[in-house]
Amino acid sequence: MTSMFTALFSRDPVKEFPFDLLNKYPDVEQFSVFSLYSGKSRTTQEDVSIFCANLKDLGYLLAQKAAACLKKIKTLRHPSILLYLDSIQTDTLIYIVTEAVVPFTSYVRNLKEFSNFKEVASWGLYSVANAVSFLSQDVKCVHNNINCHSIYVNKSGEWKLFGFEYLISYEDEPEALQKPGEFEQYAAPEVRDGRVVLKNNWTVDAYGYGCFVWEVFNGPLSDASLLKNPNSIPKEIQKDVRLLLHPAISSRLSVGDFVRRNRVTGGFFTNPVVDNLLFLEEFHLKDSNEQCAMLNSLSNILDQFPKDIQVHKILSRINEMIKFSNVGCSAIPALIKIGKLLGEEEYQIHVIPSVVAMFASQDRITRVRLLEQLEHFIDHLKPDVVNEKIFPPLVTGLLDTSASIREHTMKFFSESLLPMESTTSAFGQPAGAAFRCVCIPVELVKQRSVDADGETQYRCGFRIGGGIDQDPAQSPAGYPDSGIYITSVEPGGAAEQCGLRKDDKILQANGCDLTMATHEQAASVQIAPKLNYKNLNENLTRHFLRILIKDEQPGIRTNCCIALGKIAPYLQPEVRQKILIPSFCRSMKDPFPPARIAGILALSATEQFYPLKSVAVAILPSLTVLMIDPEKQVRENAFRSCKGFMEKLEKASENPEIIPKLESEVNMRYSAGSFAQNMPQWASRALSSLTTKFQKPVSSLLARSDLKEEAASTKKHQAEDFTPSSDGKNPTATTPTTTNTSCTASSTVVANSTFTAASSSTVVKSESELLDKFKSDWNSWDDDWDSEQTPAKQQTATTDLNDDDKFSMQTEVNDVNEEIDWATGEDWQGWDELLSSPAVVAKSVLTERKSKHHQKS
Structure with missing residues (x-):
């Protein structure tokens, strides 16, 4: 014990x-x-x-x-x-x-360099004034030490009062106000003269607060005589500061009165910084309309706040509002803008949870806005977050009664499987011990360079050589090993601007180790899909099949066909064999011309996935029917596609020994780059056309391709989705285009033109029936299709749409052919023209710079 x-x-x-x-x-x-x-x-x-x-x-x-x-x-x-x-x-x-x-003294030196220093300082002074008033009115104390040395600033940019060594109660003796000589410049005249009465006396701290205001704009006070000159104090408060520092107690202004006199219209404490920060602190007392109005305007004035206030104060308040209030739609712009200031770790902590929460929101407008802003946060969504938290609520958008929700959800699925990866890349210094991080951002890659044949492409701006399958002795530069090296860098290109140089050795690309890679493997590196097996091969494909069969909007059916083509390389071979041919052949029977074209091009771009027997028995018969299609563009593409498949069959007929190889490709699993690399030239061109020139007409025509009866059938749903405009018309929803992410790094690095896709979950009630139906009889779709829509329903209809509605698919139109004439070939002159604007995925590379191959400039 x-x-x-x-x-x-x-x-x-x-x-x-x-x-x-x-x-x-x-x-x-x-x-x-x-x-x-x-x-x-x-x-x-x-x-x-x-x-x-x-x-x-x-x-x-x-x-x-x-x-x-x-x-x-x-x-x-x-x-x-x-x-x-x-x-x-x-x-x-x-x-x-x-x-x-x-x-505070070290913080304010940096703050003075900020362009909006005065308004930010007004917020800090307002906060300190509240603390001083709290002590004098509620605690009944005299701080007796208010100056710039007793103020500290936290990571949120909030000014905090400390320095309570000399704090005394109103009941204490006046002698307690005496302080050491180093504080003499801050002593109020009555303290120096020994004529102060403490009871209910706020005058000492009012004087100290006046000294602090002077120091905020002029620096630390070294002598009391300097207070007579206001110097840099804003003119609108100079008079009140003099009253705070008035030697006569009876004439001195209290801190509370100082705040009240300047918290009026046009006053020092009335400005966007103070107003918005006060609102955020009191948001739980505001109604939802006030909260939404404030957040809608906040993103436009964020630049008036320093980074620390944006990241640690405003962002935290926005997250609280998203969690406890129904303001997600209004909070998205500010959330995205502040998120750009964060590192990846901070982004995952402060932004992603709110994004996940908003995806689960029942508010349709919030979900639409999230999907519209997809490119701002998709890079930061981890695969486990996509599959477990975002996919389940998001996939319900494919079943929504609103065409806008379905369309935006489809766009998400067609673009998010292979997002632009925002990881860093690195190469070593000449010493070889340290590594410097470099990333090629997509904005730099999206600089156009026109080739000699007039074809416009996006480029990363470097070429590679080497690989374990290459003899390093045969390389022009005489590389010491079989690694992957940068053989040239385009002057002024994205790679050069990011610091990559000739003879840099590539160690990694998008997280893939290339130290023991073949040349082909290095050229085909891309970003891994985000969706897991079940969500991609089971849930997502079932929803796509349902849309292809039953969706009443032809534009959505068209984009669904495109999206299915994009995700095809990442599907399991057995899944591809079950659904691709039936799905694309179904689209080729769609009464909507762009949908038929989408089916043709999707077949062409995925020709590697079809056995020779399926090409002869199922694909070619479906294509030959379209050779007499009323639309010229459909006929042209049918002929081109048929020619490509015929060439494949002829090659197999003339060289039977290559049949096993062709058949083996059907069951191969492809990465993004390897799929593009193994694709024949005509199929690659089909893929480019599928995601560029083709998409614009689809978006333009969607609003007017539907029947008047179809518009009437969905009118009540749209009325529920969005508030009618002032003229009483129900706004309809925007149909966005889907873009393909691809990249041409050089003639050596094979084009990384790839399909992209995204996430989804939940089960449609008749999923198994759909798959069984596709497996049993492709041709049986004809009856179903005829029962769903007749050619009469595809007559052009003039639809009155609200021009002011942000979600309207199209403003008022009179005729489809006013914008796009699908009966002529004027817009689609020549196959090569379809390749004019492929989108880009930036590539990141990890390289090692050896002193032997690189000299500093």
């Missing part, structure tokens, strides 16, 4: 202190009994600040002040008072742990 008590009382509290002291801030102890250190919690790894007082060095009186400060901060709680977390006190030292802060 004795040993137990001995051990209990012999513990060293400093050794058991759960925080680590890190870096010391200089000069803090000159105006305080404490030194300030940055610190970190050993348990949570949270950043903190630690105020340290060495009682032996301070002497008795100042040690008492340090102990008094600890006692006071433990009991004071206010948004503008430094947040207390923990402390220890022994006979020799005092540690006070608070939220992470920096001294």
